[in-house]
Amino acid sequence: MGEFVIKLPDVGEGVAEAELVEWHVKVGDLVREDMILAAVMTDKATVEIPSPVDGEILWLGGEIGQVIAIGSPIIRLKVEGEGHAPAAEPAKPAKAEEPKPQPAKAEPKPEIKAAKPEKPAAPVVHAPAAAPLAIGAPRAEGDKPLAPPAVRLRAREAGVDLRQVTGTGPAGRITHEDLDSFFARGAQKPVVSGLAPDTSVKEIKVVGLRRKIAEKMAIAKSHIPHITYVEEIDVTSLEELRALLNGKKRADQPKLTLLPFLMRAMVKAIAEQPQLNALYDDDANVIHQHGGVHIGIAAQTPSGLVVPVVKHAEARDLWGCAAEVNLLAEAAKTGTATREQLTGSTITITSLGSMGGIVTTPVINYPEVAIIGVNKMMTRPVWDGAAFIPRKMMNLSSSFDHRVIDGWDAAVFIQRIKTLLETPALIFVEG
Missing domain, CATH: 3.30.559.10 (Chloramphenicol acetyltransferase-like domain)
Incomplete structure (x- = not known):
């Protein structure tokens, strides 16, 4: 077996670099000749990079949005035969030698076993049992109420915040009877509106064409x-x-x-x-x-x-x-x-x-x-x-x-x- 290195090809006259905008494969994938592996973009023109050989993906050189110089290695493939590019061969022993010293990983196993006896000790120390049995008082925000799954399901379907329910069971555990008492009081039952705040934040990396548009608009508005x-x-x-x-x-x-x-x-x-x-x-x-x-x-x-x-x-x-x-x-x-x-x-x-x-x-x-x-x-x-x-x-x-x-x-x-x-x-x- 050998290694085949794919370099970023010349994607246009006078172009010295291109932005990586898409990977079509991942490490470990088997690919065929002419299969599209990646896409790069320059001057708003997207160019697809095909595989020249059959092989297995060993390494991908770059993240989406990264600007790569023409001629830089972007993919390494494991192929039948000797492969090519001697520069790729030093990487091979490094990969072969790293798995061999794996016997050292056999030693951590006893340590993991030694750690297992400590796990039973953790429940014994169970701090919640010593926590304040705030019976009759609502739990502070952040305190997780104790309740069996059936009680949690019933409360969730009713739109009830269990932190507002007084638990009379061991260690303040909330029972079905506690829920019944909470409902009976009526005034404390929250009104279920079906609306809830959404505090999620989604991060979207600005890459490819969108980044080029942003850059050009910024130049136009700042210069003109x-x-x-x-x-x-x-x-x-x-x-x-x-x-x-x-x-x-x-x-x-x-x-x-x-x-x-x-x-x-x-x-x-x-x-x-x-x-x-x-x-x-x-x-x-x-x-x-x-x-x-x-x-x-x-x-x-x-x-x-x-x-x-x-x-x-x-x-x-x-x-x-x-x-x-x-x-x-x-x-x-x-x-x-x-x-x-x-x-x-x-x-x-x-x-x-x-x-x-x-x-x-x-x-x-x-x-x-x-x-x-x-x-x-x-x-x-x-x-x-x-x-x-x-x-x-x-x-x-x-x-x-x-x-x-x-x-x-x-x-x-x-x-x-x-x-x-x-x-x-x-x-x-x-x-």
């Missing part, structure tokens, strides 16, 4: 002075156009949602205000203004918030944007999104769909300088100058980096998007 601008949009005409296009779409075309229209409106608005499509390096005091519009779409997944990116939205039409959004949404939901799909955004859209609320205050996706928040759509009565008419209304709640974007520029940008969404034919006008 946010300004949030909210505007109301009448999307009645847009919804009518969307329904018309979906009704006439080809079989190979995706169903249109609001997002592709918003993306195309953003592309047109950015062409007039390119400073909104930028990343701010606050360490170097340099603004990187991008020509390509790479729109991040904040998406909630079972693992947490991720932001897949529609690259070069300026080069995609309405249907192209819709198809890419669908592809990225599926990859994010199933956890198969690649690092390339999750990085490189220059401006972000965030939406909670029907739960979008009336107003939100989105946090900018650092180091970007703007984020567009979509609130829920509602049919509301709107005064047209002569009467109230039903219109489909929606708010955009958008945040901007006030170090880079002035309030006036933010307002001009959102007003341009408003015009395009309220008159959707303009989205298709070139120039």
Whole structure:
């Protein structure tokens, strides 16, 4: 038999370390070749580590949440043959030698036997018997009342705290007669409400994607002075156009949602205000203004918030944007999104769909300088100058980096998007 060492592989270009987010095995498990042993994460991309050989797990190197350097040993396997990696062999004698000195463990056994005669002595010393026989007085909190199991069960079903019951048996033991007397007094019987305080505290370690989200949000809020601008949009005409296009779409075309229209409106608005499509390096005091519009779409997944990116939205039409959004949404939901799909955004859209609320205050996706928040759509009565008419209304709640974007520029940008969404034919006008 030999030992096989699995090291953390190179999980991406330029990546020097990865966070261990999941173990699929434990020490002693038998594994087969290609069986998934662990999962690590870097830059929000999760990578599974398969076993290259059959064997038995001898050692796991790291705890969930630990950051491990590329090339570090993470698993040792016992395998048929000589195994590999001489560095692993010194560990083998250490394991073989430790079990051999086990005869020394035979000596403690007589000591355990010697301890056994003392156990009968403990009941004889039974301190509770000498404890104050507080007959007629309630027990102090923390004192355990003496009662047989049947009495305890009866008291529990009746919602009675046995510390309030006077015990007349030996050493203050509570009997069924004591319970009967307690019930007969009536006034002292507690009212059973079925409600009880819950004093439990559950510790949840912040690891993996949740930790990366926390770190990024902390950086965004501590570095970026946010300004949030909210505007109301009448999307009645847009919804009518969307329904018309979906009704006439080809079989190979995706169903249109609001997002592709918003993306195309953003592309047109950015062409007039390119400073909104930028990343701010606050360490170097340099603004990187991008020509390509790479729109991040904040998406909630079972693992947490991720932001897949529609690259070069300026080069995609309405249907192209819709198809890419669908592809990225599926990859994010199933956890198969690649690092390339999750990085490189220059401006972000965030939406909670029907739960979008009336107003939100989105946090900018650092180091970007703007984020567009979509609130829920509602049919509301709107005064047209002569009467109230039903219109489909929606708010955009958008945040901007006030170090880079002035309030006036933010307002001009959102007003341009408003015009395009309220008159959707303009989205298709070139120039």
